[in-house]
Amino acid sequence: MLKGKHLIDLNEFTTDEVDEILELADKMVKNPLDYCEIAKGRILATLFFEPSTRTRLSFEAAMLRLGGQIIGFSSPDASSTSKGESLSDTLRTVAAYADIIAMRHPKEGAPRLGAKFIDAPIINAGDGGHQHPTQTLTDMLTIKSIKGTVSGLTIGVCGDLKFGRTVHSLIKAFSRYPGNKFILISPQELKIPQYIKTQVLEKNNIEFIETEKIDEVMGDLDILYMTRVQKERFFNEEDYIRLKDSYILDRDKMAMAKEDMIVLHPLPRVNEISYEVDEDERACYFKQVEYGMYARMALIAKLLGVDK
Amino acid sequence: MLVVEGVKNGIVIDHIKAGKGIEVFNLLNLGEADFHVALIINAQSKRLGKKDMIKVDNVMDLNLDLLGLFDPNITINVIENEKVTSKINLKLPQRVKNIIKCKNPRCITSIEPYIENEFELLDQESCEYRCVYCDEIYKIEK
Ligand SMILES: [Zn+2]
Numbered sequence: 001m002l003k004g005k006h007l008i009d010l011n012e013f014t015t016d017e018v019d020e021i022l023e024l025a026d027k028m029v030k031n032p033l034d035y036c037e038i039a040k041g042r043i044l045a046t047l048f049f050e051p052s053t054r055t056r057l058s059f060e061a062a063m064l065r066l067g068g069q070i071i072g073f074s075s076p077d078a079s080s081t082s083k084g085e086s087l088s089d090t091l092r093t094v095a096a097y098a099d100i101i102a103m104r105h106p107k108e109g110a111p112r113l114g115a116k117f118i119d120a121p122i123i124n125a126g127d128g129g130h131q132h133p134t135q136t137l138t139d140m141l142t143i144k145s146i147k148g149t150v151s152g153l154t155i156g157v158c159g160d161l162k163f164g165r166t167v168h169s170l171i172k173a174f175s176r177y178p179g180n181k182f183i184l185i186s187p188q189e190l191k192i193p194q195y196i197k198t199q200v201l202e203k204n205n206i207e208f209i210e211t212e213k214i215d216e217v218m219g220d221l222d223i224l225y226m227t228r229v230q231k232e233r234f235f236n237e238e239d240y241i242r243l244k245d246s247y248i249l250d251r252d253k254m255a256m257a258k259e260d261m262i263v264l265h266p267l268p269r270v271n272e273i274s275y276e277v278d279e280d281e282r283a284c285y286f287k288q289v290e291y292g293m294y295a296r297m298a299l300i301a302k303l304l305g306v307d308k
Numbered sequence: 309m310l311v312v313e314g315v316k317n318g319i320v321i322d323h324i325k326a327g328k329g330i331e332v333f334n335l336l337n338l339g340e341a342d343f344h345v346a347l348i349i350n351a352q353s354k355r356l357g358k359k360d361m362i363k364v365d366n367v368m369d370l371n372l373d374l375l376g377l378f379d380p381n382i383t384i385n386v387i388e389n390e391k392v393t394s395k396i397n398l399k400l401p402q403r404v405k406n407i408i409k410c411k412n413p414r415c416i417t418s419i420e421p422y423i424e425n426e427f428e429l430l431d432q433e434s435c436e437y438r439c440v441y442c443d444e445i446y447k448i449e450k
Contacts (some may be wrong), residue, residue, distance in 0.1 A: 086420055086422065105412075107412050107419060108412065109415055113420060128442075129414070
């Protein structure tokens with residue numbers, strides 16, 4: 001039962017619970033109108049102590065499509081925090097108005113703190129560089145919908161694997177299902193943290209390889225998950241110049257991939273995927289945005305307990 | 309020579325680093341005890357040169373876990389009928405509140421002073437704790 005739970009870290013949900021959300025989301029994708037009134041009379045508060053228009057709109061669209069209503073703010077100046085109010089006081093106040101809360105906060109652990117003070121379900125919509133569980137649910141739903149499964153896949157993750165939290169949670173999530181294999185593609189400076197290798201991959205006997213070159217592995221992938229590589233992350237200019245083009249996905253690289261490989265990206269992109277790739281049927285990052293809304297719809301419905 | 313009577317039934321917390329006895333005393337909240345407690349500072353020690361000790365009479369069930377966190381070299385003897393009947397091996401507590409402070413400047417505990425710093429033990433062997441808010445790792449130095 002997910003009713004009344006908080007979603008702070010996706011790892012705190014069992015695999016069954018995650019599957020339950022994905023299954024409901026799948027039904028919503030197929031018959032959205034069947035669910036357009038289930039949250040009638042309920043209010044979602046979107047508390048964005050740090051702006052993130054995409055994520056906020058996704059939550060708001062999700063609640064509106066369930067027939068519910070929304071309140072909230074989208075920057076810290078709009079909240080009382082700018083007047084020195086504590087986070088717990090803000091949350092307790094909002095909990096008096098809303099049935100469920102989606103919060104984004106620049107400080108890590110902020111939603112965990114909220115969960116200590118209020119009963120209404122809190123959804124972590126991103127806490128600093130820490131967790132962003134609804135992005136992971138989005139990625140899972142996209143893969144499940146397009147590939148028909150979340151097991152037995154060869155998943156390439158490419159770009160900034162050191163600081164990219166979406167990649168870390170993606171790996172954690174897919175390590176819970178059998179037969180998945182990872183190909184970790186990044187420059188030396190931006191390799192995956194050691195703890196992901198030992199605590200997540202090796203611990204679960206997940207096969208993985210690390211490489212700097214995307215070309216060599218392109219043909220093996222079922223999924224290519226791209227992330228941004230920022231110039232300032234490199235230690236020296238030379239490495240940046242040497243590697244910068246090898247992490248830009250273009251038509252030539254796509255030509256090396258399987259016909260049913262799919263490309264995902266948490267967006268926004270800067271230049272890591274050429275616009276020419278957008279026309280390729282395998283480019284699924286805009287579909288991913290749509291699945292993100294359905295994943296949030298299913299999550300809200302489950303936490304409110306209105307999914308029947 | 310200062311004489312402190314022996315413990316009949318109770319515990320002796322020994323080999324506390326000299327000067328740290330008062331901290332251990334406060335950690336265990338012994339100032340509020342309604343039983344006999346002796347804090348001995350700068351006792352002679354073969355092992356440490358000087359050491360502090362705490363003797364507690366008639367109480368066996370103090371929460372000693374915190375001591376493992378404070379200094380794993382401390383030894384604890386259980387006394388029954390004036391004889392040492394067992395030694396307690398210090399273990400790190402599963403959860404600690406307000407003893408370790410999170411060092412992550414991005415952690416919510418850095419800006420909301422009313423919340424307790426709270427850590428959960430990750431690994432007894434490597435002495436690692438994890439901040440329950442931001443997952444920052446804290447290693448206890450032996
Ligand atoms: Zn912390």
